Amino acid sequence: MSVIKEIYDVANDAAALKQKRAALKRALRTELKLNDKFLQDVKFKDIDDARRIEMLQMLEIEELSAAVKLEIPYSLLSRKKVQEELAARYKVRPIQGFSIGELIEHLYLMISYLKKDYKNPRIHLNLRLINIYKYNRVLVELLK
Numbered sequence: 671m672s673v674i675k676e677i678y679d680v681a682n683d684a685a686a687l688k689q690k691r692a693a694l695k696r697a698l699r700t701e702l703k704l705n706d707k708f709l710q711d712v713k714f715k716d717i718d719d720a721r722r723i724e725m726l727q728m729l730e731i732e733e734l735s736a737a738v739k740l741e742i743p744y745s746l747l748s749r750k751k752v753q754e755e756l757a758a759r760y761k762v763r764p765i766q767g768f769s770i771g772e773l774i775e776h777l778y779l780m781i782s783y784l785k786k787d788y789k790n791p792r793i794h795l796n797l798r799l800i801n802i803y804k805y806n807r808v809l810v811e812l813l814k
Contacts, residue, residue, distance in 0.1 A: 691746045694737070698747070698774075699813045701733040702806055709803040712796065722795045726788055729802070734778040744771030750812045760804040770812050777805045 708728045711717050737744075748770045757766040765773060784798050 687746075694733075695747050695813060698733045698737060699810065701730045702810045702813070705729050705806050706803070706810060709799060709806065712799045712803050717796075719795060722799055723788060725799060726784060726795070729781050729785070731778060731781050731785075734774060734781070737774050738778050744769065744774065748812055752808060752812070756808060756811055760808050762801070762804050762808060765805065765808065770809070773805065773809050773812065777802070777809060780805065 708725050711721060711725060737747075750770060752762075752765050752768045752773065754766055757763050765776070768776070780798070780802050784793070784795075784802070787793065788795060
């Protein structure tokens with residue numbers, strides 16, 4: 671095999687990887703923005719539990735699930751970490767310093783668990799949804 675052919679193959683593979691990375695990032699960002707729209711009502715105190723449950727059931731986790739289960743190298747999506755300023759803006763100090771991978775996994779677990787156990791009387795549904803909203807917003811910021 672010629673050197674030129676090898677160089678061409680490497681460049682072609684790199685271009686394909688870049689396209690896949692961009693597609694994954696776009697799909698994840700779109701899902702997060704959609705969830706953000708569903709969670710807008712959580713900022714208002716006068717919603718009832720029926721609406722909260724509706725909002726929870728509408729949350730999408732397909733792309734989050736794929737990102738967690740397919741063992742995607744998160745550094746391909748972004749090398750950013752949750753900085754102090756970003757954590758303070760959304761009042762989520764416990765995630766300060768989280769990498770994008772840690773944040774994706776954490777958000778996925780939060781939503782998945784709540785979708786399965788929302789009827790638990792020990793769970794404060796509105797508080798959980800507010801936290802999901804905040805984590806979702808931080809992740810959207812990191813994927814810009």
